Amino acid sequence: MSMKLMLVVPFIMMFLLGSASTGNVLVWPYDYSHWMHMKSVIHELTARGHRVTVVMASSYQAAESSESSNFHVEVIPVPFTRKEMEMLTQDALYLWSYETHKIPFWDSFIKIYSHLMKMQSKYKSFCDNVFWNEKLLQKLESAAFDVLISDGVMPGGELLAEKLRVPFLYSLRLTPGNTMERICGHVPAPSSYVPTGLVGLTDRMSFMERTANMLTYLSLDIMFHHFFNKDWDQYFSDVLGKPTTLCEIMGKAEIWLIRTYWDFEFPRPLLPNFEYVGGLHCQPAKPLPKEMEEFVQSSGEHGIVVFSLGTMIQNLTDEKGNLVALAFSRLPQKVVWRYKGKRPETLGTNTRIYDWIPQNDLLGHPKTKAFITHGGTNGIYEAIYHGIPMIGIPMFGDQSDNIAHVCAKGMAIELNINTMTAQDLVDAVNTIIHNTTYKENAVRLSQIHHDQPMKPLDRAVFWIEFVMRHKGAKHLRVAAHDLTWYQYHCLDVIAFLISCVALFMFIMVKCCSFCCRKCGITRKTKIE
Ligand SMILES: *[C@@H]1O[C@H](CO)[C@@H](O)[C@H](O)[C@H]1NC(C)=O
Ligand SMILES: *[C@@H]1O[C@H](CO)[C@@H](O)[C@H](O)[C@H]1NC(C)=O
Secondary structure (H helix, E strand, O other), X not given: OOHHXXXXXXXXXXXXXXXXXXXXXXXXXXXXXXXXXXHXXXXXXXXXXXXXXXXXXXXXXXXXXXXXXXXXXXXXXXXXXXXXXXHHHHHHHHHHHHHXXXXXXXXXXXXXXXXXXXXXXXXXXXXXXHHOOHHHHHHHHHOOOOEXXXXXXXXXXHHHHHHHOOOEEEEEOOOHHHHHHHHOOOOOOOOOOOOOOOOOOOOOOOXXXXXXXXXXXXXXXXXXXXXXXXXXXXXXXXXXXXXXXXXXXXXXXXXXXXXXXXXXXXXXXXXXXXXXXXOOOOOOOOOOOHHHHHHHHOOHHHOEEEEEOOOOXXXXXXXXXXXXXXXXXXXXXXXXXXXXXXXXXXXXXXXXXXXXXXXXHHHOOOOXXXXXXXXXXXHHHHHHHHOXXXXXXXXXOOHHHHHHHHHHOOOEEEOOOOOOOHHHHHHHHHHHHHOHHHHHHHHHHHHHHHOOOOOHHHHHHHHHHHHHHHOOOHHXXXXXXXXXXXXXXXXXXXXXXXXXXXXXXXXXXXXXXXXXXXHHHHHHHHHO
Protein backbone atom coordinates (compact mmCIF):
# COMPACT_ATOMS: atom_id res chain seq x y z
CA MET A 1 0.00 0.00 0.00
CA SER A 2 1.32 3.44 -0.84
CA MET A 3 2.02 5.91 1.91
CA LYS A 4 -0.77 8.20 0.72
CA LEU A 5 -3.37 5.48 0.79
CA MET A 6 -2.31 4.45 4.29
CA LEU A 7 -2.97 7.97 5.45
CA VAL A 8 -6.30 8.25 3.71
CA VAL A 9 -7.79 4.90 4.77
CA PRO A 10 -8.19 5.73 8.45
CA PHE A 11 -10.06 8.90 7.53
CA ILE A 12 -12.43 7.02 5.27
CA MET A 13 -12.93 4.40 7.96
CA MET A 14 -13.62 7.10 10.50
CA PHE A 15 -16.12 8.74 8.19
CA LEU A 16 -17.92 5.46 7.51
CA LEU A 17 -17.97 4.43 11.17
CA GLY A 18 -18.96 7.91 12.22
CA SER A 19 -21.91 8.10 9.91
CA ALA A 20 -22.96 4.53 10.65
CA SER A 21 -22.99 5.15 14.37
CA THR A 22 -25.49 7.99 14.41
CA GLY A 23 -28.78 6.79 15.73
CA ASN A 24 -32.34 7.43 16.59
CA VAL A 25 -32.97 8.52 20.16
CA LEU A 26 -36.27 8.76 22.02
CA VAL A 27 -36.39 10.92 25.17
CA TRP A 28 -38.94 10.81 27.99
CA PRO A 29 -38.11 13.93 30.03
CA TYR A 30 -39.67 15.61 33.03
CA ASP A 31 -40.46 19.29 33.40
CA TYR A 32 -38.69 22.30 35.01
CA SER A 33 -35.04 21.94 36.03
CA HIS A 34 -35.10 18.28 34.97
CA TRP A 35 -35.73 19.46 31.44
CA MET A 36 -32.87 21.96 31.57
CA HIS A 37 -30.52 19.15 32.47
CA MET A 38 -31.89 16.82 29.79
CA LYS A 39 -31.68 19.56 27.15
CA SER A 40 -27.90 19.68 27.56
CA VAL A 41 -27.71 15.97 26.75
CA ILE A 42 -30.08 16.35 23.80
CA HIS A 43 -28.10 19.25 22.33
CA GLU A 44 -24.90 17.23 22.51
CA LEU A 45 -26.61 14.24 20.88
CA THR A 46 -27.96 16.32 18.02
CA ALA A 47 -24.58 18.02 17.61
CA ARG A 48 -23.10 14.54 17.06
CA GLY A 49 -25.63 13.82 14.35
CA HIS A 50 -28.17 11.71 16.22
CA ARG A 51 -31.86 12.20 15.55
CA VAL A 52 -33.76 12.98 18.74
CA THR A 53 -37.50 12.74 19.42
CA VAL A 54 -38.90 13.99 22.71
CA VAL A 55 -42.27 12.90 24.14
CA MET A 56 -43.89 15.43 26.46
CA ALA A 57 -47.33 16.44 27.70
CA SER A 58 -48.90 19.62 26.34
CA SER A 59 -49.16 20.75 29.99
CA TYR A 60 -45.36 20.80 30.48
CA GLN A 61 -43.77 24.22 30.81
CA ALA A 62 -41.06 22.77 28.59
CA ALA A 63 -43.55 22.21 25.74
CA GLU A 64 -43.92 25.97 25.36
CA SER A 65 -40.37 26.75 24.39
CA SER A 66 -39.23 23.67 22.50
CA GLU A 67 -40.88 24.04 19.11
CA SER A 68 -38.21 25.68 16.98
CA SER A 69 -35.42 23.37 18.02
CA ASN A 70 -33.16 20.94 16.24
CA PHE A 71 -34.98 17.95 17.67
CA HIS A 72 -38.51 16.71 17.17
CA VAL A 73 -41.07 17.15 19.95
CA GLU A 74 -44.05 14.81 20.09
CA VAL A 75 -46.51 16.84 22.16
CA ILE A 76 -49.17 14.64 23.77
CA PRO A 77 -52.43 16.58 24.25
CA VAL A 78 -53.80 16.30 27.79
CA PRO A 79 -57.18 17.48 29.11
CA PHE A 80 -55.74 20.20 31.36
CA THR A 81 -53.79 23.35 30.62
CA ARG A 82 -50.26 24.44 31.41
CA LYS A 83 -51.78 27.13 33.63
CA GLU A 84 -53.74 24.59 35.70
CA MET A 85 -50.68 22.42 36.12
CA GLU A 86 -48.65 25.46 37.13
CA MET A 87 -51.25 26.43 39.77
CA LEU A 88 -51.26 22.92 41.18
CA THR A 89 -47.46 22.90 41.36
CA GLN A 90 -47.33 26.32 42.99
CA ASP A 91 -49.91 25.24 45.60
CA ALA A 92 -47.89 22.13 46.41
CA LEU A 93 -44.70 24.18 46.72
CA TYR A 94 -46.37 26.75 48.94
CA LEU A 95 -47.65 24.00 51.20
CA TRP A 96 -44.27 22.32 51.32
CA SER A 97 -42.19 25.46 51.79
CA TYR A 98 -44.28 27.50 54.24
CA GLU A 99 -47.11 25.50 55.77
CA THR A 100 -45.57 22.21 56.81
CA HIS A 101 -43.57 23.55 59.74
CA LYS A 102 -46.70 25.06 61.31
CA ILE A 103 -48.70 21.84 61.56
CA PRO A 104 -47.91 18.42 63.11
CA PHE A 105 -45.74 16.05 61.05
CA TRP A 106 -48.50 13.60 60.19
CA ASP A 107 -50.91 16.33 59.10
CA SER A 108 -48.33 17.84 56.82
CA PHE A 109 -47.35 14.41 55.52
CA ILE A 110 -50.97 13.62 54.66
CA LYS A 111 -51.50 17.05 53.10
CA ILE A 112 -48.41 16.82 50.91
CA TYR A 113 -49.17 13.23 50.06
CA SER A 114 -52.70 14.02 48.92
CA HIS A 115 -51.38 16.93 46.88
CA LEU A 116 -48.75 14.77 45.23
CA MET A 117 -51.43 12.18 44.48
CA LYS A 118 -53.47 14.88 42.76
CA MET A 119 -50.47 15.73 40.61
CA GLN A 120 -49.79 12.07 39.97
CA SER A 121 -53.33 11.49 38.73
CA LYS A 122 -52.77 14.29 36.20
CA TYR A 123 -49.49 12.67 35.23
CA LYS A 124 -51.26 9.33 34.83
CA SER A 125 -53.76 10.82 32.45
CA PHE A 126 -50.79 11.95 30.32
CA CYS A 127 -49.51 8.34 30.41
CA ASP A 128 -52.99 7.12 29.40
CA ASN A 129 -52.82 9.33 26.33
CA VAL A 130 -49.56 7.67 25.36
CA PHE A 131 -50.10 4.03 26.25
CA TRP A 132 -53.71 3.70 25.10
CA ASN A 133 -53.12 5.53 21.84
CA GLU A 134 -52.46 2.76 19.31
CA LYS A 135 -51.77 5.18 16.48
CA LEU A 136 -49.06 6.97 18.44
CA LEU A 137 -47.48 3.71 19.59
CA GLN A 138 -47.39 2.43 16.02
CA LYS A 139 -45.82 5.66 14.83
CA LEU A 140 -43.14 5.41 17.51
CA GLU A 141 -42.58 1.74 16.78
CA SER A 142 -42.11 2.36 13.06
CA ALA A 143 -39.55 5.05 13.84
CA ALA A 144 -37.28 2.19 15.04
CA PHE A 145 -35.52 3.90 17.93
CA ASP A 146 -32.11 2.64 19.02
CA VAL A 147 -32.33 3.86 22.59
CA LEU A 148 -34.65 5.62 25.03
CA ILE A 149 -33.50 8.06 27.72
CA SER A 150 -35.93 8.40 30.59
CA ASP A 151 -36.05 10.88 33.43
CA GLY A 152 -36.35 8.47 36.33
CA VAL A 153 -38.21 10.81 38.65
CA MET A 154 -41.60 9.66 37.31
CA PRO A 155 -42.50 6.25 35.83
CA GLY A 156 -43.41 5.96 32.15
CA GLY A 157 -40.20 6.06 30.13
CA GLU A 158 -39.22 2.51 31.04
CA LEU A 159 -42.72 1.32 30.17
CA LEU A 160 -42.54 2.92 26.74
CA ALA A 161 -39.11 1.35 26.20
CA GLU A 162 -40.45 -2.07 27.17
CA LYS A 163 -43.50 -1.60 24.93
CA LEU A 164 -41.31 -0.61 21.96
CA ARG A 165 -38.62 -3.21 22.85
CA VAL A 166 -35.89 -0.54 22.95
CA PRO A 167 -33.00 -0.54 25.48
CA PHE A 168 -33.17 2.40 27.88
CA LEU A 169 -31.08 4.50 30.29
CA TYR A 170 -32.13 6.60 33.23
CA SER A 171 -31.14 10.16 33.89
CA LEU A 172 -31.78 10.84 37.55
CA ARG A 173 -30.71 12.79 40.60
CA LEU A 174 -32.39 10.45 43.08
CA THR A 175 -35.69 8.90 44.09
CA PRO A 176 -36.81 9.55 47.71
CA GLY A 177 -34.25 7.85 49.94
CA ASN A 178 -32.65 6.26 46.84
CA THR A 179 -35.42 3.70 47.17
CA MET A 180 -35.78 2.78 43.51
CA GLU A 181 -32.02 2.75 42.93
CA ARG A 182 -31.69 0.32 45.82
CA ILE A 183 -34.64 -1.99 45.39
CA CYS A 184 -34.96 -1.90 41.58
CA GLY A 185 -31.42 -1.05 40.50
CA HIS A 186 -29.85 -3.12 43.30
CA VAL A 187 -27.23 -0.52 44.15
CA PRO A 188 -25.82 -1.45 47.57
CA ALA A 189 -26.38 1.04 50.40
CA PRO A 190 -25.05 -0.09 53.80
CA SER A 191 -27.09 1.90 56.30
CA SER A 192 -24.03 2.33 58.51
CA TYR A 193 -22.36 4.89 56.26
CA VAL A 194 -24.65 5.63 53.29
CA PRO A 195 -27.23 8.19 54.47
CA THR A 196 -30.78 7.91 53.09
CA GLY A 197 -30.64 11.43 51.83
CA LEU A 198 -33.98 12.49 53.25
CA VAL A 199 -33.08 13.53 56.76
CA GLY A 200 -29.97 15.59 56.03
CA LEU A 201 -27.48 13.04 57.43
CA THR A 202 -23.88 12.71 56.28
CA ASP A 203 -21.66 9.63 56.00
CA ARG A 204 -20.38 10.07 59.59
CA MET A 205 -23.27 9.06 61.81
CA SER A 206 -23.61 8.64 65.55
CA PHE A 207 -25.29 5.54 66.98
CA MET A 208 -28.68 7.27 67.10
CA GLU A 209 -28.25 8.62 63.57
CA ARG A 210 -27.41 5.16 62.27
CA THR A 211 -30.53 3.85 63.97
CA ALA A 212 -32.59 6.61 62.38
CA ASN A 213 -30.95 5.91 59.02
CA MET A 214 -31.69 2.20 59.14
CA LEU A 215 -35.29 2.78 60.22
CA THR A 216 -35.75 5.30 57.41
CA TYR A 217 -34.47 2.77 54.87
CA LEU A 218 -36.79 0.10 56.23
CA SER A 219 -39.88 2.28 56.35
CA LEU A 220 -39.23 3.63 52.85
CA ASP A 221 -38.82 0.13 51.46
CA ILE A 222 -42.08 -0.95 53.05
CA MET A 223 -43.90 2.19 51.93
CA PHE A 224 -42.74 1.91 48.34
CA HIS A 225 -43.16 -1.84 48.02
CA HIS A 226 -46.58 -1.99 49.59
CA PHE A 227 -48.18 1.38 48.88
CA PHE A 228 -46.68 3.84 46.39
CA ASN A 229 -45.75 1.31 43.73
CA LYS A 230 -48.94 -0.76 43.84
CA ASP A 231 -50.90 1.48 41.46
CA TRP A 232 -48.02 1.57 39.03
CA ASP A 233 -47.57 -2.21 39.21
CA GLN A 234 -51.19 -2.57 38.10
CA TYR A 235 -50.76 0.11 35.44
CA PHE A 236 -47.67 -1.54 33.99
CA SER A 237 -49.37 -4.96 34.02
CA ASP A 238 -52.40 -3.55 32.19
CA VAL A 239 -50.32 -1.84 29.52
CA LEU A 240 -48.02 -4.80 28.92
CA GLY A 241 -50.83 -7.35 29.17
CA LYS A 242 -48.92 -9.59 31.58
CA PRO A 243 -48.39 -9.50 35.34
CA THR A 244 -45.32 -7.38 36.11
CA THR A 245 -44.15 -4.70 38.52
CA LEU A 246 -42.75 -1.21 38.18
CA CYS A 247 -39.58 -2.39 39.86
CA GLU A 248 -39.06 -5.30 37.50
CA ILE A 249 -39.21 -3.00 34.47
CA MET A 250 -37.07 -0.31 36.15
CA GLY A 251 -34.49 -2.99 36.88
CA LYS A 252 -34.03 -3.47 33.13
CA ALA A 253 -32.32 -0.07 32.79
CA GLU A 254 -29.00 -0.56 31.01
CA ILE A 255 -27.31 2.44 32.64
CA TRP A 256 -28.29 4.87 35.40
CA LEU A 257 -26.82 8.31 34.73
CA ILE A 258 -26.82 10.02 38.13
CA ARG A 259 -26.70 13.83 38.19
CA THR A 260 -23.99 14.17 40.84
CA TYR A 261 -20.29 13.33 41.23
CA TRP A 262 -17.71 12.61 43.94
CA ASP A 263 -17.20 16.33 44.54
CA PHE A 264 -20.70 16.31 46.01
CA GLU A 265 -21.33 12.69 47.05
CA PHE A 266 -19.94 10.93 50.08
CA PRO A 267 -17.77 7.95 49.07
CA ARG A 268 -20.00 4.87 48.68
CA PRO A 269 -20.21 1.62 46.73
CA LEU A 270 -21.74 1.79 43.25
CA LEU A 271 -22.52 -0.75 40.55
CA PRO A 272 -20.79 -0.79 37.15
CA ASN A 273 -23.95 0.44 35.41
CA PHE A 274 -24.24 3.54 37.61
CA GLU A 275 -22.39 6.59 36.27
CA TYR A 276 -22.01 9.95 38.00
CA VAL A 277 -22.42 12.69 35.39
CA GLY A 278 -23.22 15.66 37.65
CA GLY A 279 -22.56 19.12 36.28
CA LEU A 280 -22.80 18.08 32.64
CA HIS A 281 -24.79 21.23 31.86
CA CYS A 282 -22.14 23.61 33.22
CA GLN A 283 -20.07 25.70 30.83
CA PRO A 284 -17.41 28.40 31.00
CA ALA A 285 -19.06 31.77 31.63
CA LYS A 286 -20.13 33.82 28.62
CA PRO A 287 -20.24 37.64 28.72
CA LEU A 288 -23.25 39.13 30.55
CA PRO A 289 -25.85 41.38 28.90
CA LYS A 290 -24.50 44.95 28.77
CA GLU A 291 -26.79 46.47 31.40
CA MET A 292 -26.12 43.65 33.84
CA GLU A 293 -22.36 43.78 33.26
CA GLU A 294 -22.38 47.51 34.09
CA PHE A 295 -24.30 46.87 37.29
CA VAL A 296 -21.91 44.06 38.28
CA GLN A 297 -18.87 46.22 37.53
CA SER A 298 -20.31 49.06 39.65
CA SER A 299 -19.92 46.83 42.73
CA GLY A 300 -16.22 47.68 42.91
CA GLU A 301 -14.06 45.66 45.26
CA HIS A 302 -17.04 44.34 47.26
CA GLY A 303 -18.30 42.24 44.39
CA ILE A 304 -21.76 40.82 43.95
CA VAL A 305 -24.08 38.27 45.51
CA VAL A 306 -26.36 36.21 43.27
CA PHE A 307 -29.74 35.14 44.64
CA SER A 308 -32.13 32.72 42.97
CA LEU A 309 -34.68 30.26 44.24
CA GLY A 310 -34.83 28.40 40.95
CA THR A 311 -37.39 28.07 38.22
CA MET A 312 -40.22 26.63 40.31
CA ILE A 313 -40.42 29.15 43.16
CA GLN A 314 -41.56 32.30 41.39
CA ASN A 315 -42.35 34.54 44.34
CA LEU A 316 -42.07 34.73 48.09
CA THR A 317 -44.72 35.85 50.56
CA ASP A 318 -44.74 39.64 51.07
CA GLU A 319 -43.25 39.16 54.51
CA LYS A 320 -40.33 37.03 53.31
CA GLY A 321 -39.76 39.20 50.27
CA ASN A 322 -39.40 42.27 52.50
CA LEU A 323 -37.17 40.43 54.93
CA VAL A 324 -34.80 39.32 52.21
CA ALA A 325 -34.75 42.74 50.52
CA LEU A 326 -34.04 44.43 53.86
CA ALA A 327 -31.13 42.09 54.53
CA PHE A 328 -29.69 42.79 51.07
CA SER A 329 -29.98 46.54 51.56
CA ARG A 330 -27.59 46.24 54.51
CA LEU A 331 -24.86 44.59 52.45
CA PRO A 332 -21.94 46.47 50.90
CA GLN A 333 -22.13 44.11 47.90
CA LYS A 334 -24.43 44.54 44.91
CA VAL A 335 -27.13 41.90 44.67
CA VAL A 336 -28.55 40.29 41.53
CA TRP A 337 -31.88 38.74 42.41
CA ARG A 338 -33.94 36.52 40.16
CA TYR A 339 -37.54 37.14 41.17
CA LYS A 340 -40.96 37.29 39.56
CA GLY A 341 -42.99 38.38 42.58
CA LYS A 342 -44.11 41.80 43.80
CA ARG A 343 -41.33 44.36 44.21
CA PRO A 344 -40.57 44.49 47.97
CA GLU A 345 -40.91 47.90 49.67
CA THR A 346 -37.61 47.47 51.50
CA LEU A 347 -35.61 46.96 48.30
CA GLY A 348 -32.26 48.74 48.59
CA THR A 349 -30.48 50.64 45.82
CA ASN A 350 -27.75 47.97 45.75
CA THR A 351 -30.23 45.27 44.69
CA ARG A 352 -31.60 44.64 41.24
CA ILE A 353 -34.45 42.28 40.45
CA TYR A 354 -34.53 40.35 37.20
CA ASP A 355 -37.19 38.07 35.70
CA TRP A 356 -34.48 35.80 34.47
CA ILE A 357 -30.72 35.71 34.97
CA PRO A 358 -27.92 33.95 33.07
CA GLN A 359 -27.07 32.08 36.25
CA ASN A 360 -24.11 30.08 34.97
CA ASP A 361 -22.49 33.20 33.46
CA LEU A 362 -23.07 35.19 36.65
CA LEU A 363 -21.54 32.48 38.84
CA GLY A 364 -18.56 32.36 36.51
CA HIS A 365 -18.06 36.14 36.73
CA PRO A 366 -14.91 37.20 38.58
CA LYS A 367 -16.87 39.72 40.70
CA THR A 368 -19.20 37.06 42.15
CA LYS A 369 -18.53 36.39 45.83
CA ALA A 370 -21.47 34.28 46.97
CA PHE A 371 -24.53 32.44 45.71
CA ILE A 372 -27.76 32.28 47.70
CA THR A 373 -29.74 29.31 46.46
CA HIS A 374 -32.68 27.03 47.22
CA GLY A 375 -30.32 24.13 46.62
CA GLY A 376 -31.46 22.65 43.30
CA THR A 377 -28.90 20.29 41.79
CA ASN A 378 -28.38 22.40 38.65
CA GLY A 379 -27.53 25.55 40.63
CA ILE A 380 -25.34 23.70 43.10
CA TYR A 381 -23.32 22.25 40.24
CA GLU A 382 -22.90 25.63 38.60
CA ALA A 383 -21.52 26.89 41.92
CA ILE A 384 -19.18 23.90 42.27
CA TYR A 385 -18.06 24.30 38.65
CA HIS A 386 -17.11 27.95 39.22
CA GLY A 387 -15.97 27.49 42.83
CA ILE A 388 -18.48 29.86 44.48
CA PRO A 389 -19.45 29.35 48.16
CA MET A 390 -23.16 29.15 48.90
CA ILE A 391 -25.90 29.98 51.35
CA GLY A 392 -28.60 27.35 51.08
CA ILE A 393 -32.25 28.09 51.81
CA PRO A 394 -33.87 24.74 50.98
CA MET A 395 -37.56 24.86 50.09
CA PHE A 396 -38.74 21.37 49.07
CA GLY A 397 -37.84 18.01 47.58
CA ASP A 398 -34.20 16.95 47.52
CA GLN A 399 -32.99 20.48 48.29
CA SER A 400 -32.33 20.07 52.02
CA ASP A 401 -30.35 16.95 51.22
CA ASN A 402 -28.34 18.79 48.57
CA ILE A 403 -27.57 21.57 51.03
CA ALA A 404 -26.59 19.04 53.71
CA HIS A 405 -24.00 17.66 51.28
CA VAL A 406 -22.40 20.99 50.42
CA CYS A 407 -22.48 22.08 54.09
CA ALA A 408 -20.70 18.86 55.08
CA LYS A 409 -18.12 19.58 52.36
CA GLY A 410 -17.56 23.00 53.92
CA MET A 411 -18.62 25.22 51.03
CA ALA A 412 -22.04 26.33 52.30
CA ILE A 413 -24.11 27.61 55.20
CA GLU A 414 -27.74 26.61 55.63
CA LEU A 415 -30.58 28.95 56.59
CA ASN A 416 -34.21 28.10 57.29
CA ILE A 417 -36.69 30.19 55.29
CA ASN A 418 -39.29 29.94 58.05
CA THR A 419 -37.19 30.97 61.01
CA MET A 420 -34.43 33.19 59.62
CA THR A 421 -34.28 36.91 60.33
CA ALA A 422 -32.83 39.63 58.14
CA GLN A 423 -29.79 39.77 60.43
CA ASP A 424 -29.25 35.99 60.04
CA LEU A 425 -29.05 36.44 56.30
CA VAL A 426 -26.67 39.40 56.60
CA ASP A 427 -24.46 37.43 58.99
CA ALA A 428 -24.46 34.39 56.72
CA VAL A 429 -23.40 36.44 53.70
CA ASN A 430 -20.64 38.11 55.71
CA THR A 431 -19.38 34.79 57.04
CA ILE A 432 -19.38 33.13 53.63
CA ILE A 433 -17.46 36.02 52.09
CA HIS A 434 -15.04 36.91 54.90
CA ASN A 435 -14.26 33.50 56.41
CA THR A 436 -11.98 32.18 53.68
CA THR A 437 -12.55 28.50 54.58
CA TYR A 438 -15.73 28.42 52.51
CA LYS A 439 -14.11 29.87 49.41
CA GLU A 440 -11.12 27.54 49.77
CA ASN A 441 -13.37 24.51 50.04
CA ALA A 442 -15.42 25.68 47.07
CA VAL A 443 -12.27 26.05 44.99
CA ARG A 444 -10.99 22.65 46.14
CA LEU A 445 -14.26 20.95 45.13
CA SER A 446 -14.19 22.84 41.86
CA GLN A 447 -10.71 21.51 41.14
CA ILE A 448 -11.88 17.97 41.90
CA HIS A 449 -14.81 18.52 39.59
CA HIS A 450 -12.63 19.67 36.71
CA ASP A 451 -9.97 16.99 37.19
CA GLN A 452 -11.75 14.05 35.56
CA PRO A 453 -10.49 11.80 32.74
CA MET A 454 -13.58 12.62 30.68
CA LYS A 455 -16.04 15.52 30.93
CA PRO A 456 -19.41 14.52 32.47
CA LEU A 457 -21.31 15.37 29.28
CA ASP A 458 -18.93 13.28 27.17
CA ARG A 459 -19.29 10.41 29.60
CA ALA A 460 -23.10 10.58 29.51
CA VAL A 461 -23.11 10.65 25.73
CA PHE A 462 -20.52 7.87 25.58
CA TRP A 463 -22.81 5.54 27.52
CA ILE A 464 -25.85 6.50 25.47
CA GLU A 465 -23.92 5.72 22.29
CA PHE A 466 -22.53 2.55 23.86
CA VAL A 467 -26.06 1.30 24.50
CA MET A 468 -26.96 2.13 20.88
CA ARG A 469 -23.92 0.35 19.47
CA HIS A 470 -24.27 -2.78 21.59
CA LYS A 471 -28.05 -2.78 21.95
CA GLY A 472 -27.68 -2.58 25.71
CA ALA A 473 -25.02 -3.00 28.38
CA LYS A 474 -25.96 -6.40 29.76
CA HIS A 475 -22.34 -7.16 30.68
CA LEU A 476 -22.65 -4.60 33.49
CA ARG A 477 -25.83 -6.08 34.96
CA VAL A 478 -25.33 -7.63 38.39
CA ALA A 479 -26.75 -11.10 39.02
CA ALA A 480 -28.61 -9.66 42.02
CA HIS A 481 -31.48 -8.98 39.61
CA ASP A 482 -32.12 -12.73 39.32
CA LEU A 483 -32.10 -13.48 43.05
CA THR A 484 -34.99 -13.50 45.47
CA TRP A 485 -34.71 -11.26 48.53
CA TYR A 486 -33.74 -14.14 50.84
CA GLN A 487 -31.13 -15.38 48.37
CA TYR A 488 -29.77 -11.82 48.02
CA HIS A 489 -29.30 -11.53 51.79
CA CYS A 490 -28.08 -15.17 51.95
CA LEU A 491 -30.82 -15.97 54.42
CA ASP A 492 -31.19 -19.46 52.93
CA VAL A 493 -27.46 -20.08 53.30
CA ILE A 494 -27.45 -18.74 56.85
CA ALA A 495 -30.43 -20.95 57.70
CA PHE A 496 -28.61 -23.93 56.17
CA LEU A 497 -25.39 -23.22 58.09
CA ILE A 498 -27.26 -22.76 61.36
CA SER A 499 -29.04 -26.08 60.79
CA CYS A 500 -25.68 -27.77 60.09
CA VAL A 501 -24.20 -26.40 63.30
CA ALA A 502 -27.32 -27.37 65.21
CA LEU A 503 -27.24 -30.87 63.75
CA PHE A 504 -23.53 -31.21 64.54
CA MET A 505 -24.12 -30.05 68.13
CA PHE A 506 -27.06 -32.37 68.47
CA ILE A 507 -24.95 -35.35 67.29
CA MET A 508 -22.07 -34.32 69.57
CA VAL A 509 -24.36 -34.06 72.59
CA LYS A 510 -25.95 -37.40 71.76
CA CYS A 511 -22.53 -39.06 71.33
CA CYS A 512 -21.24 -37.58 74.56
CA SER A 513 -24.21 -38.61 76.56
CA PHE A 514 -23.98 -42.08 74.99
CA CYS A 515 -20.26 -42.35 75.87
CA CYS A 516 -20.85 -41.03 79.37
CA ARG A 517 -23.56 -43.54 79.89
CA LYS A 518 -21.24 -46.32 78.59
CA CYS A 519 -18.38 -45.12 80.83
CA GLY A 520 -20.73 -44.79 83.74
CA ILE A 521 -21.93 -48.33 83.22
CA THR A 522 -18.38 -49.79 82.89
CA ARG A 523 -17.21 -47.83 85.94
CA LYS A 524 -20.23 -48.97 87.86
CA THR A 525 -19.59 -52.59 86.85
CA LYS A 526 -15.87 -52.23 87.83
CA ILE A 527 -16.81 -50.85 91.24
CA GLU A 528 -19.23 -53.67 91.73
C1 LIG B 1 -47.31 34.38 44.15
O1 LIG B 1 -48.08 35.09 43.24
C2 LIG B 1 -49.34 34.52 42.94
C3 LIG B 1 -50.01 35.35 41.86
O2 LIG B 1 -49.44 36.58 41.71
C4 LIG B 1 -50.17 34.41 44.21
O3 LIG B 1 -51.41 33.80 43.93
C5 LIG B 1 -49.41 33.60 45.23
O4 LIG B 1 -50.12 33.55 46.44
C6 LIG B 1 -48.04 34.18 45.46
N1 LIG B 1 -47.28 33.29 46.31
C7 LIG B 1 -46.79 33.66 47.46
C8 LIG B 1 -45.99 32.66 48.18
O5 LIG B 1 -46.98 34.77 47.92
C1 LIG C 1 -14.46 29.89 59.61
O1 LIG C 1 -15.41 28.83 59.46
C2 LIG C 1 -14.96 27.58 59.93
C3 LIG C 1 -15.99 26.54 59.57
O2 LIG C 1 -17.26 26.91 60.01
C4 LIG C 1 -14.66 27.66 61.42
O3 LIG C 1 -14.18 26.41 61.88
C5 LIG C 1 -13.62 28.75 61.66
O4 LIG C 1 -13.42 28.92 63.04
C6 LIG C 1 -14.07 30.07 61.04
N1 LIG C 1 -12.97 31.03 61.13
C7 LIG C 1 -13.10 32.24 61.65
C8 LIG C 1 -11.89 33.08 61.63
O5 LIG C 1 -14.17 32.62 62.11
